[in-house]
Amino acid sequence: MATLRDAVARVQANVAAVSGMRDAPTDPPESIRYFPFAIAYVEGGTWEVGPAGIKTGLHTIVCEIHIARKNDLAREIEKAMDYSDNIPNDLLDDITLNGNVETIVEMRYDFGPMGWGGVDTVGFRFYITVKMQSAIT
Secondary structure (H helix, E strand, O other): OOOHHHHHHHHHHHHHOOOOOOEOOOOOOOOOOOOOEEEEEEEEEEEEEOHHHEEEEEEEEEEEEEEEOOOOHHHHHHHHHOHHHHHHHHHHOOOOOOOOOOEEEEEEEEEEEEEEOOEEEEEEEEEEEEEEEEEOO
16 A cells, blocks of 8 residues: 555655756755755645545645755746746656556646755745545554
8 A cells, every 4th residue: 555655755756857857855855965956745635534444635745846046046947947847747647656646636836935954945836636545444
């Protein structure tokens, strides 16, 4: 049975394979080593009890894409925009995250100033809602 951690790891594996991505560790690090940098984590979700001892979860996985701020905002935004289609295309092409979820239900995003480990960045924050089902044990 796949876990939510497995789903997050698959998001990171997919994003790591996107052209130009330099770092996408499975677990969030204290600081950023290389840019562009991606990190995914669980934001929250719900569980519902269904028939026959099955639970259904709708969970939001956040995937952040960080571009270093080096005092050339126009260039940094241009670089970040390269990921506006690449990340959704890659994830939606693997709609079950390699069988770790039933499906990706939706993807939303924010774009703008960000930061990680005290470093100012600019980039995307993708909100990936996934559906998972499993037996209540």
